Amino acid sequence: MTGERIAAQDSGRDSRPGERPLVSIVIPCYKQAHLLGDAIESALAQTYPNVEIVVVDDGSPDDPGAVVARYPSVRFVRQPNRGAAAARNAGIRASRGEYIVFLDGDDVLLPHALDTGVEELIARPACAFVHGVCERRKLDGTLLKARPIVEGEVDLYLELLRGNCVRGLHSVVFRRTAIEAVGGFDEARRQAQDWGLYLKIARRFPTYGHGRLVSVYRRHGDNVNGRRHAEKMLRHSMEVLYAQRKYIRGSRAHEAAYQEGVRFVQRLFGEPLVVRMSGHVRAGHFGAALRDATVLLHYYPRGLFARAAAKLRGVVRRRPAPA
Numbered sequence: 001m002t003g004e005r006i007a008a009q010d011s012g013r014d015s016r017p018g019e020r021p022l023v024s025i026v027i028p029c030y031k032q033a034h035l036l037g038d039a040i041e042s043a044l045a046q047t048y049p050n051v052e053i054v055v056v057d058d059g060s061p062d063d064p065g066a067v068v069a070r071y072p073s074v075r076f077v078r079q080p081n082r083g084a085a086a087a088r089n090a091g092i093r094a095s096r097g098e099y100i101v102f103l104d105g106d107d108v109l110l111p112h113a114l115d116t117g118v119e120e121l122i123a124r125p126a127c128a129f130v131h132g133v134c135e136r137r138k139l140d141g142t143l144l145k146a147r148p149i150v151e152g153e154v155d156l157y158l159e160l161l162r163g164n165c166v167r168g169l170h171s172v173v174f175r176r177t178a179i180e181a182v183g184g185f186d187e188a189r190r191q192a193q194d195w196g197l198y199l200k201i202a203r204r205f206p207t208y209g210h211g212r213l214v215s216v217y218r219r220h221g222d223n224v225n226g227r228r229h230a231e232k233m234l235r236h237s238m239e240v241l242y243a244q245r246k247y248i249r250g251s252r253a254h255e256a257a258y259q260e261g262v263r264f265v266q267r268l269f270g271e272p273l274v275v276r277m278s279g280h281v282r283a284g285h286f287g288a289a290l291r292d293a294t295v296l297l298h299y300y301p302r303g304l305f306a307r308a309a310a311k312l313r314g315v316v317r318r319r320p321a322p323a
Contacts (some may be wrong), residue, residue, distance in 0.1 A: 026091030117173030134168025
């Protein structure tokens with residue numbers, strides 16, 4: 001399904017003769033001001049010499065501007081709260097680099113991240129982006145379980161149909177030309193925007209996974225895979241997959257990968273939503289239960305019907321036998 005080639009020569013914008021290409025690090029921030037300084041300092045600590053940093057305040061109720069003010073070289077952009085996708089797109093528009101890295105305000109880059117990514121992109125002029133490995137830790141430093149990664153010049157579009165196998169948006173170095181070619185992030189998606197962007201790019205252009213550790217994802221607060229966010233994650237992830245149906249018709253391998261991806265998303269986010277809906281029913285919160293059931297009916301009907309069937313079997317078992 002891939003095959004188009006991104007231009008081998010980048011624009012050379014804002015790079016002087018003999019100077020390495022400019023890399024823009026775009027940092028969207030919403031309710032992360034207390035961690036933003038760590039993200040900025042990790043960007044400033046890069047061994048790569050030609051970097052600009054753009055922080056986008058996505059209408060955050062805390063004060064990212066006060067943090068950014070401590071770093072005179074960092075550009076600051078404000079917008080009303082429109083979500084991470086819109087904030088990243090705003091950062092793209094405000095930036096000048098040939099290559100772009102997206103770093104969330106609560107995560108950090110390792111010092112060699114840009115050197116590694118740019119080196120790999122220069123070595124592979126046909127690739128639209130290169131991706132590495134993201135380490136997952138809690139804020140107290142506890143290392144979380146590693147997830148499988150995809151390395152080499154594989155059919156990444158096929159692998160992405162099975163699930164989001166690019167481990168951490170901040171592990172990716174993009175060519176600006178590739179992002180612009182697909183129209184950037186989908187601002188209608190409040191979740192799974194990174195997965196949607198990878199799919200749009202990998203469907204059209206080659207990519208490469210170098211397999212080296214380049215960033216740290218710091219988990220804090222609620223796990224987005226938990227029940228609290230299950231409805232949003234199920235809905236947006238399924239919509240990201242549904243958008244690929246028109247591109248995979250007639251390819252047995254890609255259709256099979258798509259079905260595998262649907263089952264994966266339904267298990268990952270649909271099952272917690274089934275549990276949440278059941279809890280609402282037990283608590284007598286029937287309006288909330290109905291809202292969850294409506295989402296399940298649209299995106300995971302099998303899970304909803306399986307739960308209803310299990311409930312019915314339980315009722316039958318408890319019914320007293322006739323005299």
